[in-house]
Amino acid sequence: MEINQSASKIMQQANKLAEFTAMEGGLLRAYLTPEHRQAHQQIADWMTEAGLQVWEDSVGNQWGRKVASNPTLPTLMIGSHSDTVANAGKYDGNLGVLLAIEAMQVLSDIDLPFNIDIVAFADEEGTRFNTTLIGSSAVAGCFQSNWLDIEDNDGISMRQAMLDFGLQPEIAGHDQYTKEQLLAYLEVHIEQGPVLESKDLAVGVVTAIAGAKRYQFNVRGMAGHAGTVPLDLRQDALCGVAQMISSIEYFASNHDVVATVGKCEVKPGAVNVIPGEVNFTLDIRSQDQAILESSCVTLLNQLEAIAQERQLTFQSEKIYQAEAVPCNSKLQQQWAEVVEQQTQKEACLLHSGAGHDAMVIAKIADIAMLFVRCEKGISHNPREQVMTSDVGVALTCLVEMVKKLAVSG
Structure with missing residues (x-):
């Protein structure tokens, strides 16, 4: 499938995910809700279609693995989040998940020297329990057991919500990753700001998370x-x-x-x-x-x-x-090289003023992020928008970054 077709497919998938909402006339998908289950089942189906092995972890994150025939290096993790704020846009978090899955589809016939684990983190926004980054915190080994007692606006505790969802709260976060297991963590995300648009650039390389x-x-x-x-x-x-x-x-x-x-x-x-x-x-x-x-x-x-x-x-x-989290300098440079090769323009280096799952995963892996231009920098808003052509550029850059890591380790 050509990149343009893949980009159009991702846009259609983003529209589909937006159907899993608890909000009449808008998008709201919170942690451990029926909409969370529906979205992750759909994501799991797309992962399976891309040839990935799928599973759900102890806190409800959705995973898919591209298995190497003879992995000689630690696992490369790529992901973003699938939950939303109230009255959200379609692309915050979700675009990064869809790009990662489609990248695996593009790379399906290529054997790599490491496994690749794709993750859709179940809670980054903290919309339901007002505790952000639950999904990535569990993966990084810093899930706090006292979070289980936090209640939502309906008086339902996280512990009870996990039980209702079919999870076992007593083992939440026990399946965390370690530094030794991971080669690196990559995340693609909409910029949520106006810098790339002001420079007329499709993508940019993130230097740090504020x-x-x-x-x-x-x-x-x-x-x-x-x-x-x-x-x-x-x-x-x-x-x-x-x-x-x-x-x-x-x-x-x-x-x-x-x-x-x-x-x-x-x-x-x-x-x-x-x-x-x-x-x-x-x-x-x-x-x-x-x-x-x-x-x-x-x-x-x-x-x-x-x-x-x-x-x-x-x-x-x-x-x-x-705490502020710097992106790994070597990974920054590698991604900048990919961006310049694919766009024929000097890579824009910019920091993120918003928090991301990457800032938690940085506890256990070197991290790198790629930003995608969004219209007028609008995010957390139904008017959030990206261009299909930019999605194509981001997909190509992600695929080439994976190939570069396969060569360089």
């Missing part, structure tokens, strides 16, 4: 009557938070970080009452872990100083952290 920290802040002042308390006697929590948010934006624009205040809850929330309490969040990221750490310390000190100046109380809680 680390992230998330905080929940509580700021308290004094609620009061909007008409009777003079401005100079107020302890307005929202005005203090407004200054804090401006400080966050200014800091991020002058340092190598991105920072976002995504949630802000004002209490009591009445039009004629001075805000007495505000809860807000901060998401801060950098591809350089040292910069991320120092930035968080500096910013928290700045926010505390603003609160003291305005006679407000300030409390902070770190609710999430993930």
Whole structure:
């Protein structure tokens, strides 16, 4: 089958996967749901058609293996995730899974010196249990048993959901891989940003995955009557938070970080009452872990100083952290060589501001990622779109990368 036909096939398969949804008029596929089961059965069927041996692991990840006749090297793992956020697009995660399967179809008649394990991770987004990267964490040997007690919005624990799905929660993550088993991990993913489109490039090579920290802040002042308390006697929590948010934006624009205040809850929330309490969040990221750490310390000190100046109380809680992960430099170079050979253009090197399964698999293997251009950088949105021709380029690059690793080890 020609690459263009293969690319069209992948686009049709993405449309098919989008049918497995719990959302009326949109796409939502969460961990350990009927839609998860339906999608993975379909993925397993496609894996079988590509000549792969298929199985489901202890946490519900779907696997397919291209078996080498005489493997002399550790296993090459290629994958991405099959779950989605609410009201999602068709390509985030899913495109990488489909590209990996189709690459095995293209390589079906070629014997390689290693086994290739294709994986569709069952949970990367954390949509149901608000614990991200469950699938890859189990594979990397860092599944936490206390996750089994986390409940979804319906009060169903992960333990019970696993039992309902037909899994055995007591052995979750016990079938993890080790460093000795793996040659490398490759992941193809839509960029989820506008850089490649701005450069008119189909694909780009990822240099690192940004680390992230998330905080929940509580700021308290004094609620009061909007008409009777003079401005100079107020302890307005929202005005203090407004200054804090401006400080966050200014800091991020002058340092190598991105920072976002995504949630802000004002209490009591009445039009004629001075805000007495505000809860807000901060998401801060950098591809350089040292910069991320120092930035968080500096910013928290700045926010505390603003609160003291305005006679407000300030409390902070770190609710999430993930360390920045560099992609393997040798694999980066190899993929850049493939990209330049296939596109006749200099490879674009860029980091990922979003988290990916690769950042967890990096605990047990060298990782490399290839980004695919997406329209206007839109993702986590029904308007998420990729071009069939770009999918063809990504498929060719993945196939050639596998061939290159077969020669170089």
